[in-house]
Structure formats: C-alpha cells, structure tokens
Amino acid sequence: MVEQEEEYLIVSSNLSSATHKEFSTYMLEYIQFCKKYALTTHDSLGTLIKFEDIASGLQDCFTSLYAKTHDTTIPSIIIKPRGLYAVTYHHGSYETTHETYTKILEFIQRHHLEVGEFFYEDYLIDDIASCKPDDFVTRIMIQIKEMPLQTSV
Numbered sequence: 463m464v465e466q467e468e469e470y471l472i473v474s475s476n477l478s479s480a481t482h483k484e485f486s487t488y489m490l491e492y493i494q495f496c497k498k499y500a501l502t503t504h505d506s507l508g509t510l511i512k513f514e515d516i517a518s519g520l521q522d523c524f525t526s527l528y529a530k531t532h533d534t535t536i537p538s539i540i541i542k543p544r545g546l547y548a549v550t551y552h553h554g555s556y557e558t559t560h561e562t563y564t565k566i567l568e569f570i571q572r573h574h575l576e577v578g579e580f581f582y583e584d585y586l587i588d589d590i591a592s593c594k595p596d597d598f599v600t601r602i603m604i605q606i607k608e609m610p611l612q613t614s615v
Contacts, residue, residue: 463606468544471528472536473510478525496529511581513604517567521560525580542582546606548575551586555595559583562602570604578605 509524516523531539548569552562563581570577587599 464547464549464603466542466544466547466549466603469542470531470534471508471540471542472531472538473540474527474538476525477527478512478515478523508582508584511583513577513579513581516563516581522556524583528582543578543605547603548577548606549601549603552598552600552602553596554598556598556600557595559600559602562600566602566604575606576608578607580604 508528508530510526510528511524515525528540548566550562550566552559566581569575582603584601584603585598586601587597
C-alpha cells in the first residue's frame with residue numbers, strides 16, 4: 463500500500479474493442495499528438511484497465527492508453543486521484559500479467575477493500591528497453607477507496 467500524489471493523464475479514446483488496424487492508427491495519432499505538445503512517450507506510457515474486466519476474468523484487455531503530463535491545458539486530461547493505492551510489480555512477459563492480477567484480486571478480496579474503477583499499468587522496462595520479455599517490469603496500481611474498519615473481538 464503506497465500513498466500516491468495526484469497525477470494528470472492524457473488519455474486515449476476507448477480502445478477496449480479496437481482491432482489491430484484501429485490500434486495501429488491510434489498509435490500514429492498518439493505519436494503526432496505527443497509531438498504537437500512536446501511530450502515524451504518513452505518514459506510515461508501506460509494503460510488503464512477496468513477493475514470489472516480483470517475481476518470477471520478477462521485477460522489481455524485494456525480500456526485506454528495514457529501518458530503523464532504536468533500541463534493541465536492539454537485536451538483529454540483525466541486526474542489520477544491522490545490517495546492510497548495497492549501497488550505491485552510484474553516481472554516478465556505481458557502474457558503472464560494475469561498471474562499477478564490473480565494475486566492482486568486475492569489481496570483485495572482477502573482484505574475486503576473497496577477499490578477504484580481502474581488499474582493503472584506503468585511500463586517501467588518494456589520492449590523498447592529490453593528485447594527479452596523476461597526482463598520486462600510493469601508497475602500495477604489500483605486506488606484503495608475505503609479500508610474496512612478493524613473491530614476488536
């Protein structure tokens with residue numbers, strides 16, 4: 463559990479049902495968008511994934527891409543709220559992230575946590591930084607909205 467500061471995220475359109483061609487078109491538009499606003503993408507690209515999608519067993523899904531920014535005048539900004547987050551790190555290929563998500567869901571259930579709508583994935587070491595999928599590192603976070611009250615017995 464880690465306290466996180468508020469962050470501003472530039473979010474793509476909803477890509478949850480995008481085809482490979484649509485996704486490729488989006489990435490080209492995204493690169494042009496980043497150039498227009500002088501944003502760097504290599505160190506701040508991430509994905510939003512709906513909690514309900516992961517909780518229902520969907521794998522390899524995401525809702526939108528995002529990039530972090532400090533410029534609040536850029537269109538398509540959402541705020542990642544300040545607060546307490548469950549944070550973990552997935553080491554390895556993207557194809558095995560479901561194993562880490564299973565552990566996160568078990569943690570949430572075991573501790574009866576109320577969580578936010580989205581998981582946030584930050585790609586710390588990705589296919590740009592390493593050609594070995596076993597070296598990839600993904601930070602996975604979800605906001606903890608409410609902690610259950612502890613009662614003494």
